[in-house]
Amino acid sequence: MKKLLSVGQFNICLEGEELPGSLLYGLSTRNEGDVLFIDLLIKAELPTVFPPCRLDVSCDLNDMHSLWTPCLHGHPKSIRNKGIPEIWTNFSSHISHVSPVGCFYNVQGQNKVAFAFSDIKNIVRVHAGAYEEETAAKIIMHLFSTPTEPMTEYRATLRLDVADVNYHQAISGLSRWHETLMDSSQMPVPAPAMEPVYSTWYAFHQQLSQDGIEQQCKIAAEMGCKTIILDDGWQTDDSNRGYKYCGDWEVSANRFPDMAAHVKRVQAMGMKYMLWLSVPFVGRGCRVWQDFESNLLFYSEKNQTGTLDPRYPKVREFLVGTYTRLVQEYNLDGLKLDFIDEFDMSFATGTALEPDKDRDTESLPEAVDRLMMAVRKSLQAINSDILIEFRQRYIGSMIRKYGNIFRVHDCPHDSITNRAGIMDLRLFSGDTAVHSDMFIWSETDTVESASLQFINTLFSVPQISPNLGTLPDEHLQMCRHWLSFWKEHKQVLLQGELRSCYPEMHYPIIESQLGIEKVITLHAAMICDIFTNKEESITVVNGAMVERICIKTSINVLANISVFNCLGKKVCDLPEVELTGIKEIPVPKSGYLKIEKSNI
Known part of the structure; x- marks a missing residue:
């Protein structure tokens, strides 16, 4: 045909x-x-x-x-x-x-x-x-x-x-069209979803301890982080980074002797508490393995881990019940739900490819929808402002029904990939909160170079993941400054009109404007156009690792300019500068300009 x-x-x-x-x-x-x-x-x-x-x-x-x-x-x-x-x-x-x-x-x-x-x-x-x-x-x-x-x-x-x-x-038009197809059923985004996060993953991986995490949270909260995500490791004494022991989802008593009291102490610091879970995996090292070894999409002998098949009602009931139990038992504020992209029929093997009367649907997409909507409804019944995070690649339009935080895929140390992922997500994710990948940097790096982790992620909600207890004092000062900078400009960065040129070059110039205020980040030694849309207050951030910023105006403007370094220290003031055409201004690496239109 x-x-x-x-x-x-x-x-x-x-x-x-x-x-x-x-x-x-x-x-x-x-x-x-x-x-x-x-x-x-x-x-x-x-x-x-x-x-x-x-x-x-x-x-x-x-x-x-x-x-x-x-x-x-x-x-x-x-x-x-x-x-x-x-x-x-x-x-x-x-x-x-x-x-x-x-x-x-x-x-x-x-x-x-x-x-x-x-x-x-x-x-x-x-x-x-x-x-x-x-x-x-x-x-x-x-x-x-x-x-x-x-x-x-x-x-x-x-x-x-x-x-x-x-x-x-x-691209925004495509996103809005998909929203109409779903009857605008996207999961609401509570205010805490738009606040900075401390993640344990890159700093500690599975090497977690109750006291150690509380020490990190104390410093993170003082810096301005409002949420902690406790990543993989809380559920096992094994530290081999596999998934053989995923499935029971019981707290390791050796790592967290009193999880409920621990969560309460962290929340008393002013932080929300989120917990990581691997949704589809069940390992041979778990007690529940025998209950579900016949309900798998596929099995990895190398990892000794199976991927659950949510077409079975018993699988969905177990997962929903597990998440509900954890949130209720420990008074959690949210969950990081990982690896749902493993629910994929192209991976299915063996009996998963054959009909089974114990399933209530043979459609895997339908089963995933039933599972994730049941998770959302059960958790919202406990806490209407529950936080649920997903990451690239599982960030399609329908996922916005099940979660309110989308995070960039893992890219440790790679601030440029983080920037590109953030922009891709921002363009197509509507009002869903877009978070950076949790970032980390070398403790022996310069503060100018380390600042790029913050500069490249300014147009997202930042997730940081260094060991705050071992960072040099200057690095701690740098962290405090950029989180304070982000907080000061948060409304413009997240709610302004977002624009960028050359996405094929990883978005080398990004800007956002809200009212008369604009923030621009430069990630290459390029000329930056300013005063293009009735803005009167402009911040231009130097993310190109050069010691200058080149600005261009198509109109004559009298402006007051202040120059800052990457620690927020003012370097100099340039009062009543006449701007016309192209002007080069000395700016420290990873520093920034504040340009205020003069009323004279």
Whole structure:
């Protein structure tokens, strides 16, 4: 079966296998301004496992120089950040992975074609890139590559936006459209989700102790951190960083002799308390292993760990009951729920690929939705402001229903990857709180270099993870300063209008404006345009490790300028400076300028 349409600049093809009996394929289009909607309908008279099919859209590859996607996408031998890959490469989208979206844009950052598919629950193989045989840009949605439950009808829509707007505006439009498809059922974001976090992971990994954590919290709270995430290690005496002992989720009495009292003491310091859990894993070293060894999606002999299959009601009941028990027993403020992207049928083996009467659904996406909504509802019944964190890659549109914190994927010491991940998340995550990956740095590094960990993450909620008890005094001073700086500019950084140029270069200039106040971060020795949008107070942060900032104005402005170093110490004042055209100002590495428009 093949259906062809040509609408404006787009050639559209729907291809699918024929089955014995009646299987009806429908394809239609509609326009709303600059947006083309392609509607797909597949119908069967009787419940049917639909065969694989593909929706293929192509257009001339004109004035398209990069492709934004929510994950790394392309061939490993030729991959570049935000590159346009060969069309045969693809990424997988489903409920516990990224969303089926992307945006072709040009060097000037203008949108050319932004696309989003409506099926954000089931597995969709997304191909987007260059089709060299036709010098065309192609977008392909491969459907039903993994068998689904029998159905009689499937409806989906591909949204194509060709509006002449900046890429970030087009991507935000995709996010808003997905919100409407979910009836705006995103999990509410309480105020604590927008406060700095101390994470134990990079500093201690599984080497945790009750007294040691309280000592860290005392320093972190004094610095301005409002939440602690106790990561892996609290549930086991083993420190080999595996998951063999995940599953019972009982506190190690050796590491935390009185967990309830410990949590209470930390909360008395003014900090919320969150606990890490690995959602899908159950290890052979756990007491519950025998209860669930027949309810697995797959098993890793190397790790001696299985991945639970949430299509079994008993699995969902166990996980929901476990999280409810922990939150109630220890009066927790939130959970960090890890590895839900392992709920993936492409990993399934053995009996997980065969029907089983003990399951109440054969659809893994449906089971994940049931599980995560049950987790959300049960925890909100205990605490309406419960905090739930997920991380890249499981940051698709539907995940916003189950959590209120999205964190950048692990990138220890790599502040540039942190910055790029933050911006990718900010562009497509709506009002969900976006957190940096918890960051760490060498205690022997200069404060100017270490400051880049903060500078590159300013437009997120910072998560820090050094051993605060061993940091040199100057590093502690640096931490205090940047957390204070973030707090001072928090509203602009998180709630202002966010813009950035050159995402293909890892967003080298980022700015956010709220009212008359603007904050700009420079991550390369580039010229920064200021006074472009009625701002009167500007902070320009030097994240390029050079000793100057170059600013440019297209109008004549009289301004008062102050120069600061990375510890917040004022270096000098430059009163009533006439700004016109390009001006270079000496600024310490990792320092910043404060520019106030003069009223004279």
